[in-house]
Amino acid sequence: MSDTLRYKTVLWMVWLQPVLIAIAICMIEFSGPGRVWRWNVPFWTLLVGYLLGFFLLPFSRGLEKPxxxxxxxxxxxxxxILMFIPAYFTLAGCDVKYSSDKGDYILFSRGGLLSAPHINLGVKSGLFITDLNYFPVGYVGISDYDWDIDSSSGCFELFARYNNENRIFICPTDSILYHANRATINHRIDSRYYDLYPKGIDNMDFVMPDDFSRIVYTDSSDISYYKAYDDWYPSTEIMFPPGYSNISPDSVIIRCKDSKEDRVYPKDSIPHMSPTKVQQFIRQLKGDKR
Known part of the structure; x- marks a missing residue:
């Protein structure tokens, strides 16, 4: 039996392969949906463990072995060889793609080949990146100039382009600071609206600092209002009817989730509104006089 360095290397790699794969699987299971490992450690660990299966037999050729x-x-x-396709999708699923980072904050994407295009905002925390928010835009092409973090007010701002649409997002990184600086952030949100919409931006998504509700401008004729922490269905929609609609183009449709019938108002009574004005209008509509 050979006692050369190459033989000892083969033995070490034989033991190393299952250890690496086991470590990678434990890392993936331990990370969970809300955080990922920094430096893409599970991906590289699993990749090395898998590739060893291709190289061990050729590397050991010519050696005397039991x-x-x-x-x-x-x-x-x-x-x-048989596990090539499952391994390919597993590696793609645990691969974390980093787009840009500023200080402790980083934009990244994960989820594999079949996941919808998206990007996550995360904060570095030791060996991990903790996920803070999710945005339905592609991660390709986003640079340091496309986003900004205001640590003093806990505010995050992102400009992105997806499906030939220019989009902007403003949301909190720190809910306490975001709410405490609501006057400043409300002014910033309205300023972005007046400066960019609709001439420079096709889609705008704002988290309001007063109550953390979301106001989304999906195009020039649709405004959606989401209650705090309810991202599935809009609580209220303000829609300007398209030309092919049976409703007069001089009207505005108000659709509430808890109402069976839409409300129709004259267009002049509800002009295009900034985010803070939309919030005030929704409160008045629901009888909230704050």
Whole structure:
């Protein structure tokens, strides 16, 4: 039996392969949906462990080996080849793509080939990145100039382009600071609206600092209002009817989730509104006099 350095290296790699794969699986399971490992550690650990299955048998050629080791290397190669497609999708699923980072904050994407295009905002925390928010835009092409963090007010701002649409997002990184600086942030949100919409931006998504409700301008004829922490269905929609609608183009449609019938108002009574004005209008509509 050989006692050369190459033989010892083969033995070490035989033991190393299952250890690396086991460590990678434990890392993936331990990270959970709300955080990821920094430096893409599970991806590289799993990739190295998988690739060893291709190289061990060729690397050990010409060495005197016990029969158990010979069969182990052959079976390992066959299993590695058979597992190519599952391994490919597993690696794609745990691969974290980093777009840009500023200080402790970072934009990244994960989820594999079949996931919808998106980007996550995260904050670095030791060996991990903790997920703070999710945005339905592609991660490709986003640079340091497309986003900003205001640590003093806990405010995050992102400009992105997706499906030939220019989009802007403003949301909190620190809910306490965001609410405490609501006057400043409300002014910032309205300023972005007046400066950019609709001539420079097709889609705007704002988290309001007063009550953390969301106001989304999906195009020039649709405004959606979401209650705090309810991202599935808008609580209220303000819609200007398209030309092919049976409703007069001089009207505005108000659709509430808890109402069976839409309300129709004259267009002049509800002009295009900034986010803070939309919030005030929704409160008045629901009888909230704050």
């Amino acid at each position: 029969s158990v080791l010979k069969w182990w290397l052959r079976i390992d190669l066959v299993i590695t």
